[in-house]
Amino acid sequence: MTEEARKCKNIASGMRADLLRMALKAGSGGAHIGGALSATDIIAALYGAILDYDREDWNLRDRFIFSKGHCVMAQYAAMKETGRASEEELASFEDADSWLCSHATMNREKGIEFSAGSLGQGLSLGVGVALALRKKGNTTSRIIVLTGDGECQEGQIWEAAMSGAQFNLHRLVVIVDANGMQVDGRCDDIMCHRDLRAKWEAFGWKAVEIDGHNIGAVIEELRAPTDRPLAIVARTVKGKGVSFMENSVAWHHGRLGKKQFEQAMAELEAARDD
Amino acid sequence: MINYTPANIKLWSKLGARSVYGSIAAPEMLEQNNKIIFVVADVAASAGLGRLTESWPDNLLNVGIAEQNMIGVSAGLASEGFIPFASSFAPFVTARAADQIRMSMAYMRLPVKLVALASGLAMGINGPSHLGFEDAAIIHSMPGVAIVTPADGLSTIKAALAAATWDGPLYLRLTGVTNMPVIYEQDFDFVIGKAIKLEEGSDVLIIASGAILHNCLLAAKKLRENGVSAGVMDMHTLRPLDTGALDEALGAKLFVTVEEHSRDGSLGYAIAAYLADKSDRPPLLRVGLTNYPHADTYAGLIESAGLSPDGIAAQIKEKLSGLSR
Numbered sequence: 001m002t003e004e005a006r007k008c009k010n011i012a013s014g015m016r017a018d019l020l021r022m023a024l025k026a027g028s029g030g031a032h033i034g035g036a037l038s039a040t041d042i043i044a045a046l047y048g049a050i051l052d053y054d055r056e057d058w059n060l061r062d063r064f065i066f067s068k069g070h071c072v073m074a075q076y077a078a079m080k081e082t083g084r085a086s087e088e089e090l091a092s093f094e095d096a097d098s099w100l101c102s103h104a105t106m107n108r109e110k111g112i113e114f115s116a117g118s119l120g121q122g123l124s125l126g127v128g129v130a131l132a133l134r135k136k137g138n139t140t141s142r143i144i145v146l147t148g149d150g151e152c153q154e155g156q157i158w159e160a161a162m163s164g165a166q167f168n169l170h171r172l173v174v175i176v177d178a179n180g181m182q183v184d185g186r187c188d189d190i191m192c193h194r195d196l197r198a199k200w201e202a203f204g205w206k207a208v209e210i211d212g213h214n215i216g217a218v219i220e221e222l223r224a225p226t227d228r229p230l231a232i233v234a235r236t237v238k239g240k241g242v243s244f245m246e247n248s249v250a251w252h253h254g255r256l257g258k259k260q261f262e263q264a265m266a267e268l269e270a271a272r273d274d
Numbered sequence: 275m276i277n278y279t280p281a282n283i284k285l286w287s288k289l290g291a292r293s294v295y296g297s298i299a300a301p302e303m304l305e306q307n308n309k310i311i312f313v314v315a316d317v318a319a320s321a322g323l324g325r326l327t328e329s330w331p332d333n334l335l336n337v338g339i340a341e342q343n344m345i346g347v348s349a350g351l352a353s354e355g356f357i358p359f360a361s362s363f364a365p366f367v368t369a370r371a372a373d374q375i376r377m378s379m380a381y382m383r384l385p386v387k388l389v390a391l392a393s394g395l396a397m398g399i400n401g402p403s404h405l406g407f408e409d410a411a412i413i414h415s416m417p418g419v420a421i422v423t424p425a426d427g428l429s430t431i432k433a434a435l436a437a438a439t440w441d442g443p444l445y446l447r448l449t450g451v452t453n454m455p456v457i458y459e460q461d462f463d464f465v466i467g468k469a470i471k472l473e474e475g476s477d478v479l480i481i482a483s484g485a486i487l488h489n490c491l492l493a494a495k496k497l498r499e500n501g502v503s504a505g506v507m508d509m510h511t512l513r514p515l516d517t518g519a520l521d522e523a524l525g526a527k528l529f530v531t532v533e534e535h536s537r538d539g540s541l542g543y544a545i546a547a548y549l550a551d552k553s554d555r556p557p558l559l560r561v562g563l564t565n566y567p568h569a570d571t572y573a574g575l576i577e578s579a580g581l582s583p584d585g586i587a588a589q590i591k592e593k594l595s596g597l598s599r
Binding site: 106113114115118120128132133135136159 | 335337340342343345346348349350353356358373374376377378381382
């Protein structure tokens with residue numbers, strides 16, 4: 001493992017603990033922790049190695065668009081682990097006066113580019129941003145959109161996919177957090193995508209399929225040169241890192257009790273020692 | 275540079291709102307601000323924007339027949355400082371993409387300008403699939419989106435230019451067909467949110483917007499001939515509603531809203547809500563569509579919806595006679 005990947009792995013580890021704390025705080029209201037945990041390694045790779053938020057001109061930042069907005073708690077966790085949000089801010093998750101809402105709520109200064117929660121819309125926004133940045137002569141920023149595989153059942157995703165290829169937006173990336181599950185069950189049972197990677201390729205994108213928990217692979221694919229928009233179908237495990245949440249639809253949106261929290265934290269601790 | 279000559283003003287109404295928007299207003303808007311991007315869902319020709327492919331190719335974006343994506347792409351452009359004018363036919367640019375409009379334009383307040391082509395009954399024999407008579411109600415249900423409906427060729431240009439400098443999301447509703455009657459014969463001040471009194475009258479105030487204003491003016495004339503003093507107000511902006519102009523007219527015996535739209539959810543509802551807050555108020559007659567019409571010519575649809583000059587005048591007379599009993 002490279003030094004960089006190891007750093008991202010540490011970020012991911014910290015994020016998982018943050019997510020558990022947020023879920024515990026959410027209490028009986030529940031939290032979308034399953035899909036946040038599946039996306040954690042991807043987002044750790046983005047925040048640890050890919051997204052550049054340190055440019056002097058904020059206009060030149062990378063644009064990370066969190067389309068599966070119900071899992072935005074994973075972005076908050078990444079922000080905390082990389083010093084872009086404080087522990088106190090994280091503790092305000094879902095408070096009425098907090099910017100850390102359960103669904104992504106636009107906050108440009110913090111790098112939350114758009115509000116989300118209504119699925120299928122982030123890629124269209126990304127297409128618009130990519131067109132705008134090209135018009136402005138910005139060849140620095142990348143536009144990275146995170147969607148879920150369940151979300152790919154929305155027709156608008158494919159309208160946007162067509163346009164991303166039509167307009168040759170090679171600075172645009174979509175990462176599909178393909179955890180194989182949605183609220184009502186397994187994607188394959190509810191509305192099967194068949195071959196997602198092949199679909200993106202058929203729509204004119206450079207499309208790759210990787211293990212979404214292999215941080216090194218995520219970084220590598222994002223760094224590989226491309227003259228087309230890039231689709232990364234990242235195979236992931238819903239609830240990754242917490243044994244009783246893994247591959248469990250119940251944890252799409254679940255209530256975490258104190259005992260479960262302690263068990264989950266102990267598992268994370270054990271995994272960290274490995 | 276646009277020349278507001280009498281000949282041009284006549285020509286613009288002849289062309290109709292759609293064509294004037296794309297072929298006259300759009301190039302002028304781009305001269306003033308090249309951050310404007312005309313985004314279309316396979317309607318460049320229908321919107322009169324076809325010529326931009328040669329003169330302003332970088333400012334015309336066709337997303338194909340994909341209205342939901344069009345709103346998202348426009349919102350993305352707006353978020354980076356561009357001024358997108360996104361257009362398609364009224365039902366496709368509203369009902370089809372309502373949640374995208376709600377999220378990006380209403381909730382996030384991204385300053386997209388949405389342009390409905392051939393709204394109202396203009397699509398005639400194409401039938402209800404293409405008619406725009408719920409569109410304003412859909413947008414009206416979303417707080418914060420301005421809604422503007424110009425009445426003729428000249429006011430379409432004025433409204434489009436005003437929309438380009440409006441600080442926020444906006445819905446521009448184009449109505450009527452070609453050979454629109456001229457309402458405004460010379461250049462005038464068009465201010466979003468500022469109603470224009472076209473006719474003075476003390477008994478009845480007819481409030482309307484869009485191409486149907488012409489029939490309202492003719493109806494008012496008929497009423498005057500029958501001894502009823504009827505005024506006509508161009509309420510071209512549904513939101514923000516010019517309540518000040520309404521306040522001044524509260525002494526009338528009757529308010530009438532006339533809409534080339536469902537009489538529910540749009541102008542009639544807005545005026546009813548305004549009146550509901552007043553302790554001393556005139557009654558309100560709402561003239562407009564009440565159901566899905568069968569496909570017919572524009573004139574036929576106007577007639578059967580009770581929106582002809584005679585139809586409007588008759589409904590007002592009936593209402594007035596009910597009031598005096």
